[in-house]
Amino acid sequence: MTGRSDGMTGRADEPGEADRLPGLENRLFDIPEDKFIEVVRLLERVRDHPEVRQTFAAIRPRLVQVRPNRRPTLKRVLCMPFEDVLESASGVDVPLGRIERRVIDPLWRLVTECGDRALIDQLDRQVQETAPGNLNALRNVGRRLWPMAAQALRGAVGGAGETDTGRQALWRAMLGDEEMRRQLLDVAAFLEIGLTVESLKDSLAPKPLAALDDPHVDAIEQAVQAVARQSAGLVYYLLLVAASRMANPADLLTVLNELDFGKARREQPVIFAQLSGLVVTNLEERSARLDGAGYSAGPGGAAVAIAPEEAIAIAERLIASIDTTSAVMDVLADPLYRERLDAVKLSVRSMVSGTVLDTAPAGILTAVPAPAANGRPAPVNEDAQAAAEDHARALRRCEGLAGALGLHEPLKDAMASMEKGLMARAQALLAHYPKAAGDPDDAETAEMNLFYALRLLELVAGPAKADRLRTAIMAATGEFAEE
Amino acid sequence: MLKGAIEYAPSTFEERGAAVAFTTPLLSQTRVRRGERSKLEVLIPSLSQGMGIYVVAWKSVPDMVSMTMHDRYLHDLIVKEEACSPYEIRRATLKAARRGLAGPKAAQAARRALDEDDEQSTLTHYLLILSILKAVGLESPEMLKAGIDTDEGQRLTRQLMTRAAESLRMDATLLYARLADIAAVTAPVGLAHSPRPGRLTRGLNDLKGFRDGMIDWAREVPSDAAPVAEFCAEVAQHTIAIGEKVLGDFHRRIEAIGPLMRDWDDAFIRVRSQAARMAWLLDGWSHITGAWEVAQAEDRHQQAATVNDLFRILPLLPRRESSRDFVEDSKQVKLAHRRSVRMLEDWRTGQMDIDAIRRIEAVKARAP
Numbered sequence: 001m002t003g004r005s006d007g008m009t010g011r012a013d014e015p016g017e018a019d020r021l022p023g024l025e026n027r028l029f030d031i032p033e034d035k036f037i038e039v040v041r042l043l044e045r046v047r048d049h050p051e052v053r054q055t056f057a058a059i060r061p062r063l064v065q066v067r068p069n070r071r072p073t074l075k076r077v078l079c080m081p082f083e084d085v086l087e088s089a090s091g092v093d094v095p096l097g098r099i100e101r102r103v104i105d106p107l108w109r110l111v112t113e114c115g116d117r118a119l120i121d122q123l124d125r126q127v128q129e130t131a132p133g134n135l136n137a138l139r140n141v142g143r144r145l146w147p148m149a150a151q152a153l154r155g156a157v158g159g160a161g162e163t164d165t166g167r168q169a170l171w172r173a174m175l176g177d178e179e180m181r182r183q184l185l186d187v188a189a190f191l192e193i194g195l196t197v198e199s200l201k202d203s204l205a206p207k208p209l210a211a212l213d214d215p216h217v218d219a220i221e222q223a224v225q226a227v228a229r230q231s232a233g234l235v236y237y238l239l240l241v242a243a244s245r246m247a248n249p250a251d252l253l254t255v256l257n258e259l260d261f262g263k264a265r266r267e268q269p270v271i272f273a274q275l276s277g278l279v280v281t282n283l284e285e286r287s288a289r290l291d292g293a294g295y296s297a298g299p300g301g302a303a304v305a306i307a308p309e310e311a312i313a314i315a316e317r318l319i320a321s322i323d324t325t326s327a328v329m330d331v332l333a334d335p336l337y338r339e340r341l342d343a344v345k346l347s348v349r350s351m352v353s354g355t356v357l358d359t360a361p362a363g364i365l366t367a368v369p370a371p372a373a374n375g376r377p378a379p380v381n382e383d384a385q386a387a388a389e390d391h392a393r394a395l396r397r398c399e400g401l402a403g404a405l406g407l408h409e410p411l412k413d414a415m416a417s418m419e420k421g422l423m424a425r426a427q428a429l430l431a432h433y434p435k436a437a438g439d440p441d442d443a444e445t446a447e448m449n450l451f452y453a454l455r456l457l458e459l460v461a462g463p464a465k466a467d468r469l470r471t472a473i474m475a476a477t478g479e480f481a482e483e
Numbered sequence: 484m485l486k487g488a489i490e491y492a493p494s495t496f497e498e499r500g501a502a503v504a505f506t507t508p509l510l511s512q513t514r515v516r517r518g519e520r521s522k523l524e525v526l527i528p529s530l531s532q533g534m535g536i537y538v539v540a541w542k543s544v545p546d547m548v549s550m551t552m553h554d555r556y557l558h559d560l561i562v563k564e565e566a567c568s569p570y571e572i573r574r575a576t577l578k579a580a581r582r583g584l585a586g587p588k589a590a591q592a593a594r595r596a597l598d599e600d601d602e603q604s605t606l607t608h609y610l611l612i613l614s615i616l617k618a619v620g621l622e623s624p625e626m627l628k629a630g631i632d633t634d635e636g637q638r639l640t641r642q643l644m645t646r647a648a649e650s651l652r653m654d655a656t657l658l659y660a661r662l663a664d665i666a667a668v669t670a671p672v673g674l675a676h677s678p679r680p681g682r683l684t685r686g687l688n689d690l691k692g693f694r695d696g697m698i699d700w701a702r703e704v705p706s707d708a709a710p711v712a713e714f715c716a717e718v719a720q721h722t723i724a725i726g727e728k729v730l731g732d733f734h735r736r737i738e739a740i741g742p743l744m745r746d747w748d749d750a751f752i753r754v755r756s757q758a759a760r761m762a763w764l765l766d767g768w769s770h771i772t773g774a775w776e777v778a779q780a781e782d783r784h785q786q787a788a789t790v791n792d793l794f795r796i797l798p799l800l801p802r803r804e805s806s807r808d809f810v811e812d813s814k815q816v817k818l819a820h821r822r823s824v825r826m827l828e829d830w831r832t833g834q835m836d837i838d839a840i841r842r843i844e845a846v847k848a849r850a851p
Contacts, residue, residue, distance in 0.1 A: 210784045382587035389586060396837050448590075451552075451583045458552050459837065470552050480559045 028059045036062065044071045069132035074124045075108050077141050078149055081194035082187055084201070084244040096249050096275075096282050097240040099190075103183045107153070110184070115152035119144065139198050146194035153188040157181055189237040193227050197241050208247040217255050225262030232264035236271050243275070248317065250279050250324040279325050280340050286318060287347040308363060308394035311355035312401070318348050319404045349405040356394050357407070357414045363391035364418055364460070368425040368453045371432035377446035385452045392418070392459035419461040426453040426469055433476050447477055492810045494802040496760075500526055501572045502767035502798065503561070504847060505554045506585055508839040512770055512796035515541060515567050523567060528795060551840060553584035568759075569766040570671070580851060588848035596851040600670070603681060607670040610677060611662055611740070616643055618741040619650040651744050661744060664751065665737070668758045675734040683758075686765040687726045689772040694719035696775055700786065708787035711794045714816045718797055718809055719768075725804065726764050733757040767798035773850025777842070 028036060040063065046052050056063070070076065079086070085095045112120060123141050130137045190197065203219030220242050227238045239256075243249035253276055261268045306314070322341050329337045367388030369378035395414065402408045429450050436446035450473050458466035474480055493499040500514030503525075510527065518524035523541035539547060541562065545555060557579040560566075566575045579585070580593035616622055621643050629636035648655040673681020680688070697716035701709040736743060736754050743750045771793050778789040794816065799809040 206783055208782070210782070380583075382583075382591065385583075386587045393837055393841065448583050452587075454552055455584060455586065463549050463551060466552055467555065470555060474559075480563055 028055075029062055041071065071132055072127050072130050072134075072138055074120070074127045074141070074145070075104070077123075077127060077138050077145060078108065078111065078191075079104060080138070080142055081146060081197045082190035082241075084207070084241050085190075095240075095244040096278055097186065097237075097244075099183050099187060103180060103187065106180065107184060107187055110156045111149045111152050114156045116148050119148055139195070142194050142198070146191040150188045150191035153184055153191070157184045157188070186237070189234055190241070193230065193234050193238055196223050196226050196230075196238065199223070200238065200241060201245065204242060204245040207245045209245055210247050212246065212251055212255055217259070220252075220255075221259045224259060224264065228262045228264035232267045235261065235264045235267065236274055239271065239275055240278075243279075248320050248324060249282070250321040250328070253279060253328040254324060276325070276328060276337075279321070280329075280337055280344075283318065283321055283325065283344045284340060287344045287351075306351075306355050308356045308359070308391045309397075311351060312394045312397045315348050315352050315401055315405070316397075318344070319401055322348075323404070345405065349407060352398065352401065352405060352407065353410065356391070356398055357410055360391065360395060360414050360418055361421065364388045364395070364456060365421045365425065367456065368422060368429070369449060370425070371428055375432065375435040377429075377432075377436045377442055377449055380445055380448045380452065385455075388456055389459060392456055396459065415460060419457065419465065422453060422457045422460060423469070426450065426457065429453060430472060430476055437477075443477075447473075492802060492808075496763035496766075496801055496804065499798075499801050501567055501569045501763075502770070502796070503557070503572055504576045504770055505557065506551045506840055506843045506847070507548060507554045508836055508843065509548055510544070510550065510554060511843050512767055514767075515561065515572065517567050523562070523565070551584075553579055556582065556584050569762040577851060580847060585844045585847050589844055589851065592848045592851040600682070603673070603679065604666065604670040606677065606679065607674060607681075608662070608666040610674050611666055611669065612640060612644065614674075614738075614740050615647055615658075615662065615744070619647045621647055621650075651741070653744070658744070661747060661751070665740075665743070665754070668751075668755050669737060672730070672733060672758050672761055674737060683761045683765055684730065686769055686772075687723065687730065687761075690719050690723055690726070690765070690768050693768075693772040693775055694723060697790075700790070704783050704787070706783075706787050708790040711816055712790045714813065715771075715790065715793060715797060717812075718799060721800060721805060721807060721809070722764055722768070722798070725800070726761065729757055729760050729764065733761065764800075764804075767796065769850045770846055771796065771798075773846040774842075777845050777849060 028039060031039070040059075043052050043055065082099050085097055085099050087095065087098045087100050123145050126141055127138070130141070200219060200223040203223075204216055209216065220239075223238055223242075224235055227234050239252065243252045246252060253272075256272050256275065257268075259268075261271075264271070322345055326338070326341055329341070367381070367384045369381070372378055395411075395418065398407065398411050402411045429446065433446050433450065436442035454466055454469050454473060457469055497516060500516030502512045503510075503515050505511050505513065510525075513528070514526045515523055516526065518538070518540075525539050525541050525544055527537045527539060541558075544550070545558060550558065557575060560575045560579060561572070564571065564575060566572050577593045577597055580589045581597065583590040613622075613627075616626075623639060623643055626636060626639040626643060629639060644658060645655045648658040651658065669681075671682050673679070673684045694716045697712045697719065701712040701716070733754065736750065736757070743754065774789060774793060778786045781789070794813075797813070799813060800807075802808065802810075
């Protein structure tokens, strides 16, 4: 947990949560979807209030999930061409060539202060009259806003040495932040191709695309050619948007060399190398967020525990990307890339070991209670059971990754030890069952504990091995015995 | 014992069999029925993605398919209880899930469903008493005020019911016995004016939601699965149309409780068979509507796979129940469907697909 010290609330030493609308964001995760959308609409009316902005940041995961038609604002229209590469609020996945959210406010200030004020006012009124969800109307606003904003940005950031005092003052505010400057120039590039990006988004929907089919590839090719007619240097940015709309961005590399880049044909090898380098860097960045102990550093540096199943899902995505990238990189025959990819694989391996294998005894075995000394069965804990089942499933899913990560032996050992441990604990419960059998409630509790242990064994060791325990349980309870 | 693949065109509900909510993917929603010499048998559709259906003696299923622990328990329970009507199969399924063998969430859902059944039964009983009293002009504000669960309320109820029996010219014990019979038949369907619709009425409403969902999905997501979704919507619509007619007729007969009591022998048989028909009509649909709800949180590729999965287990109406031959029509859809079907686990090696099992258990936790 990190402390926030923006001075706005005067509680710099308190954890971040303390100064938001108290408890609201937690409740916003639980309420029904229609209520959630209603609250979001209300909050949007006062969204410039700092506490409301904090609340929006906190509830972003649900906003992403529910995607309510937000009230359109000119600022949001400005962000449309690069919204796919905006850094997500949480998790290990980072979009290729990402733009950080902290860039949005300085960007907006630069555009409003250096851009065409009359046009901005006119477009702002137009947006206010637009109904939420009317994408065409917003794109019509964008058609006029984006080129103007790109020009203003390039003027302010690219020409920082000019005598315009307003621009200098603004630039001073960001002085020394080279990363911010780079990202603002990237934004200018996205804005310049705004309309092509928007139509490509329609062709590459819904996001994320699981696979690139022929119509997708055709759409990318046409968009590349359109952008190449504008400027060959902008093709790279268009491809970043295409990659970010895919479940596995590295898949784009596999079709890239088959595309006809039109007027950017000469730059094609450079763009390919640029994009592949970025894919590898991106994999490194994503793996750097895994530290092996089951934690990932979130965007704000916050430590977030990764559940075993989530860890496996992350590992599966990363390994798929590494495999695709390796196959493509063979064309470049660059040993350096191979080493970098191997390093990424190693950090994935240690993350999987740390979150799924090493924690298996605590995560799975402890859900089966030990028999109590007083002969009464331990109460059933269904939350612990659910967590243990998730862990057991993660362990089984590891089988698919064990080859790629060199985890065959450790996984085999973990599975064998879980099977043995579960069997021992189940046998202990079985031995104590007759003591509970006299009282119907106790008997039911004891049987639930046995059945839950049986389920864990089934998940870990498969039905054939579990069936022996099932037969023993049924013999002890006599439930289906012939009368 | 495997009899080999047969052409599947049942003419009655009983011949079609009742769907069993197994968690083994290959057995999910397979149907059980009473076959030759009253022995239970199970109908397993397209074991190898082919056409037709396999008829297997119930007792030999565990030897043929590697089953989950939940399914072995449920299998034994069905053998023990000789269950094969939708009602009996549902009770057995809830009992198995309550034991925790389909996971904690399914266990909680099963406990809730069993409690709801009890509550619905009490509520229906109470509402039927009120309706009998109303039919003979004995409405009593005092009784309503006292409530049926108080001693005073029960004393007043007994008093009024004795008078109602006199007015209907029958013995009070007989009136109570008939009331219990009607309540048992009515509770799953629910009364028209009940504050909480019965389970089967809710099922019919869910089916309408499913039909609309399929139509919208087929329109919004052009894919191989779109014609499959359209077919699912058509089968649902046909079932809804029949269901609404049966439900309307059932409610009309129960409303006329006086004539029902008087003309008991014929009238009760009719009411009971209508309730049974509702149960058969909706049998197998709750898993389908629940699975579609679960799929709402997934991406469109997963949804397409779900549509294909659901097609495989769609409760097609038997020939005698419908003017349209859906079995024949489904063959046209199958051509498109076979290209994009989600592979079931390899039933020969017995390797379990834990993701597929989990999806089925998630549906059980939602629609027990």
